[in-house]
Amino acid sequence: GNSVTQMEGPVTLSEEAFLTINCTYTATGYPSLFWYVQYPGEGLQLLLKATKADDKGSNKGFEATYRKETTSFHLEKGSVQVSDSAVYFCALSDRSGNTGKLIFGQGTTLQVKP
Amino acid sequence: DTEVTQTPKHLVMGMTNKKSLKCEQHMGHRAMYWYKQKAKKPPELMFVYSYEKLSINESVPSRFSPECPNSSLLNLHLHALQPEDSALYLCASSQPGLAPTDTQYFGPGTRLTVL
Numbered sequence: 001g002n003s004v005t006q007m008e009g010p011v012t013l014s015e016e017a018f019l020t021i022n023c024t025y026t027a028t029g030y031p032s033l034f035w036y037v038q039y040p041g042e043g044l045q046l047l048l049k050a051t052k053a054d055d056k057g058s059n060k061g062f063e064a065t066y067r068k069e070t071t072s073f074h075l076e077k078g079s080v081q082v083s084d085s086a087v088y089f090c091a092l093s094d095r096s097g098n099t100g101k102l103i104f105g106q107g108t109t110l111q112v113k114p
Numbered sequence: 115d116t117e118v119t120q121t122p123k124h125l126v127m128g129m130t131n132k133k134s135l136k137c138e139q140h141m142g143h144r145a146m147y148w149y150k151q152k153a154k155k156p157p158e159l160m161f162v163y164s165y166e167k168l169s170i171n172e173s174v175p176s177r178f179s180p181e182c183p184n185s186s187l188l189n190l191h192l193h194a195l196q197p198e199d200s201a202l203y204l205c206a207s208s209q210p211g212l213a214p215t216d217t218q219y220f221g222p223g224t225r226l227t228v229l
Contacts, residue, residue: 032216032217034217036220042222042223043120043202043204043220043221043222043223044157044204044206044220045220046217046218046219046220049217087154089156093216100145100147100162100164100208100210100216100218101159101162101170102157102159102218104156104157105156106155106156107154107155107156109154
């Protein structure tokens with residue numbers, strides 16, 4: 001079945017450091033891929049998405065490229081801020097049966113220290 | 115506007131109470147979802163409504179009863195819950211179908227505590 005694997009956290013960085021959170025997936029067909037962010041005490045916010053191979057999603061300085069050859073969708077940011085501290089979820093849309101289900105990774109907690 | 119609203123923000127209930135969670139979106143989306151999220155875990159899908167019809171029930175206990183009165187509203191009726199049902203309940207919406215319309219937008223959630 002479809003699945004998403006994220007690097008385990010927590011990831012602790014100093015402000016202005018480079019961020020990479022790894023995400024790989026297993027899927028039949030051509031799913032859309034997403035990164036969601038969840039700040040403490042809040043719901044999930046869509047951070048970025050990509051709907052086909054080689055697409056690059058970007059938002060608020062974050063980027064991720066849909067790599068079909070490596071089945072990956074790694075999240076990157078060149079310079080993190082304390083305000084980026086949150087839990088990040090990688091997800092794919094499960095199109096088998098056109099159910100609209102999202103398959104989530106386990107989430108990666110990012111802590112950015114001043 | 116990509117806003118999904120949920121009320122209440124917090125809810126405390128006893129095991130014999132009956133309460134309801136509400137979700138609303140005005141994006142014209144025709145698919146709506148209920149998720150349950152425990153601390154430090156990803157959301158778990160509970161129910162999916164597509165064009166106001168229940169299309170997926172992920173084997174959720176009958177003490178959770180969803181309702182979709184119209185295309186903008188989604189309710190989750192709660193009755194005789196257990197303490198282990200305490201969690202963050204998230205609502206989401208999307209357009210049914212394939213990319214690029216399959217993006218789900220989430221509400222802020224209702225933090226439920228069952229005593």
